[in-house]
Amino acid sequence: MPSRIEQLCRDKGLKMTGQRRVIAQVLSAAQDHPDAEELHRRSMSIDNRISLATVYRTVRLFEDAQILERHDFRDGRARFETAEDGDEHHHHIINVRNGEVVEFEDEELETLKRRIAADLGFKIVGERLELYCLPIGDDEGVEK
Amino acid sequence: MPSRIEQLCRDKGLKMTGQRRVIAQVLSAAQDHPDAEELHRRSMSIDNRISLATVYRTVRLFEDAQILERHDFRDGRARFETAEDGDEHHHHIINVRNGEVVEFEDEELETLKRRIAADLGFKIVGERLELYCLPIGDDEGVEK
DNA sequence: GTTGATGCAAAATTTTTGCAAGATG
DNA sequence: CATCTTGCAAAAATTTTGCATCAAC
Numbered sequence: 556m557p558s559r560i561e562q563l564c565r566d567k568g569l570k571m572t573g574q575r576r577v578i579a580q581v582l583s584a585a586q587d588h589p590d591a592e593e594l595h596r597r598s599m600s601i602d603n604r605i606s607l608a609t610v611y612r613t614v615r616l617f618e619d620a621q622i623l624e625r626h627d628f629r630d631g632r633a634r635f636e637t638a639e640d641g642d643e644h645h646h647h648i649i650n651v652r653n654g655e656v657v658e659f660e661d662e663e664l665e666t667l668k669r670r671i672a673a674d675l676g677f678k679i680v681g682e683r684l685e686l687y688c689l690p691i692g693d694d695e696g697v698e699k
Numbered sequence: 700m701p702s703r704i705e706q707l708c709r710d711k712g713l714k715m716t717g718q719r720r721v722i723a724q725v726l727s728a729a730q731d732h733p734d735a736e737e738l739h740r741r742s743m744s745i746d747n748r749i750s751l752a753t754v755y756r757t758v759r760l761f762e763d764a765q766i767l768e769r770h771d772f773r774d775g776r777a778r779f780e781t782a783e784d785g786d787e788h789h790h791h792i793i794n795v796r797n798g799e800v801v802e803f804e805d806e807e808l809e810t811l812k813r814r815i816a817a818d819l820g821f822k823i824v825g826e827r828l829e830l831y832c833l834p835i836g837d838d839e840g841v842e843k
Numbered sequence: 844g845t846t847g848a849t850g851c852a853a854a855a856t857t858t859t860t861g862c863a864a865g866a867t868g
Numbered sequence: 869c870a871t872c873t874t875g876c877a878a879a880a881a882t883t884t885t886g887c888a889t890c891a892a893c
Binding site for chain 3: 570572573576590592608612613615616631632633680
């Protein structure tokens with residue numbers, strides 16, 4: 556049985572190459588938010604005939620197909636995770652002390668965002684919300 | 700009388716060079732969110748002895764000093780605007796049809812964000828919230 | 844006068860692309 | 869077997885940096 560991502564690819568008429576299958580598998584397995592090079596590294600460990608260029612091409616493709624989401628956590632490179640189905644949404648808290656990423660979701664927040672956009676005459680088609688935080692009690696003094 | 704930005708620089712013990720003064724002036728005057736190259740272009744029109752490298756060095760410096768905010772609206776380069784005083788906050792709606800950026804603020808949203816972070820044991824020290832939108836009634840079909 | 848800032852050009856980083864060769868449907 | 873995809877290496881785009889010179893305090 557084909558994976559969810561594989562199914563999505565077929566639905567869009569994309570060819571299922573070995574490389575795409577591997578990258579999809581790596582993305583599905585990832586519990587974190589790897590960047591392109593990390594995706595490449597993990598993919599290579601499954602099948603070493605995958606180039607970094609293909610990883611870049613594939614994430615762009617998967618992004619267009621809404622198979623994954625591209626993030627930018629201010630560390631200079633794009634990072635990726637599988638997109639969730641339907642209208643679920645989560646956002647990220649980035650612990651600036653150590654780079655740890657915590658996910659959260661909040662229905663009240665979803666409603667409020669939509670209301671704010673609607674009041675200005677807009678419909679949300681994409682979004683980004685990141686909170687850069689320190690653990691409570693940790694009183695600043697973060698080094699570069 | 701020195702500008703607000705100039706005062707902030709002095710407070711941090713930074714030297715007030717002609718270049719920094721010009722870049723500060725350009726930032727203050729900007730009603731939009733220029734990128735480094737645009738800042739350089741505008742600065743050059745005031746004083747053409749300013750290099751792009753200095754613009755990059757200066758925005759990093761100003762960012763550390765919380766004189767400006769660095770944004771990333773998914774067009775590949777960083778964009779800048781002066782930071783507001785105190786705890787005011789605004790966020791951005793990006794019209795994906797034409798790239799137009801609309802600013803908004805909402806007190807309820809501020810409260811909610813803080814509550815969400817606090818519930819997870821975090822204190823917000825920085826954030827980012829962007830809503831990528833289409834005007835209501837404009838039914839998709841956005842070209843690359 | 845010291846210390847920090849600048850300009851220039853070269854380098855670094857991340858991402859994209861041309862093209863010939865290979866795999867997919 | 870036509871078309872799409874890949875690998876490679878080169879290019880592009882943005883940002884950073886080394887170093888000699890210059891300016892601010």
